[in-house]
Amino acid sequence: MSAEDALKSKFDGGELAFSQFRDNHRIVVPAAKLFEVLAFLKNEQNFDMLAEVTAVDYLEYEGAKDRFGVVYVIVCTKSGERLVIKTFVNDPEPLLPSVYSLWKSADWLEREVYDMFGIRFSGHPDLRRILTPDEFTAYPLRKDYPLKGRGERHNFPVLTRAES
């Protein structure tokens, strides 16, 4: 039984959305179920490597309903299977459970997402900024952050989903 079938039978409320594009098998998971799904995949389906955690700001994306998408790419090193798990979080206080307790590679990856997008991870042991200085206040990869301009970069209008 593939991992996707196992997920379907375990979480059969229709909350998970399965899709495929090229060779990417993707699952959209509600934020409340995220940790449960990832823990199930790690512990029972043997997805032992977390290859990637990243986020996307959908502020200007046509037809998007939520503000941020957070993407986890997990790998089963035995079978080489790869899954892309995605979840959505919203303004004003985007918060997700940290998966550091499952995979240690989440440490710096989640710190980068926090640094660049301001998404907090509860339960992360050391959630500090990593690429920008500690005193930095903005989140540079958000779409409302300007690309250039002195002063502009420190004093720009912050947009929320409701205003866009």
Place this chain on the structure above:
Amino acid sequence: MPFEVSDLAELDAPDKEYLWTLNFGPQHPATHTTLRLILTLDGETVVNAVPHIGYLHSGFEKLGEHLDFNQYVTIVDRMNYISPLHNEISWHHAVEKLLGIELTPRCKYLRTILAELMRIQDHLLNTGTCALDLGGFTAFLYFFQQRELIYDIVETASGQRFHTSYTRVGGVAFDVNNAWVNKVRSFVKGFAAVHAEVHRLLTRNRIFIERVKGIGYLSAEDCINMGVTGPLARASGVLRDLRKDEPYLAYPDLDFKVVAAKDGDCYARYLVRMQEMVESIKIIEQCIENIPEGPVNVDAGSKAVIPAKPSVYRSIEGLIQHFEVMMPNRGFPTPKEEIYAATESPNGELGYYIVSDGTPRAYRARTRPPSYIHFAVFPQIIKNHQLSDVVAVLGSLNIIAAELDR
């Protein structure tokens, strides 16, 4: 391992006053690039290390949202600048996967040769400088002379030695000629002798072995759990190589082995890198004699591809397509989708997560940099080692700060 607050309090306790703090970097010759470590030392033993990164952060991923798929190749070039062409191949691998473009056989072989040359180039620098930091100057010089030959080959193909910006969506900027093929042949012919020479210099050199053997141990479980890939993971016995596991380019046709070791220390990493160069040479030998004839770029009927120059100058269709691809206010439709695609770079899994909003610019262009993930491992493996081992371990991890910080 993150720096835990309880540790900090413990290190500051009155009975631990004899511990002292050493600021290593950001500009230290052995870090090669701008890395900074705060080391807590007990005599010469490292009891804690906290990496501070971000000195070279220059917003590459933000730029990726404002440049089109061909323009951004000049930026990915500058991430891992030890093997620049591999970043380009990796980036366009992801873009082509998003657009659903199947490369021509000639382009696949050409890119495979270049990717393997880059792997050799990266390993040459890494093993060379690793020995250099530990006091072995000669191997470094031998290897840099070989790197010079690879620069030459790359220059013949692309016109640039370093930041080549050679690949394009659906192909490469220019096709190669026979002179290039001969250059690769002569490089392959001469490489084995230099490789053997360095083997004789280092592999059984007692001074070198005593500095690297048993240093910086990383177990296979930790490798997997901490996301470590590439030669580092293979040196710990994780048999994972995307060229075999998720074959791309011409790799399914080729005969090569995945090199691995069991020890998981700096010496094992050195040996894995040395042997991987031999496998890469084998791959190049197979490819260079079998480069298929035919066009190197995908047919310009695909809207995303820059047409060949003769057709731009001599036909109106070519000119229109060139205009459509090049002008910032024009463009071609792309699938409104998201994709993660990875290749086996010399350093490990180099992946790109691209979100497309239907325009020829990425809505989000995320890089999964192997250096970033490997550097996170550093505090754990340096604990209880000597101060002088910091250099050996840093050298074996092959951290490239431009890729680390982006």
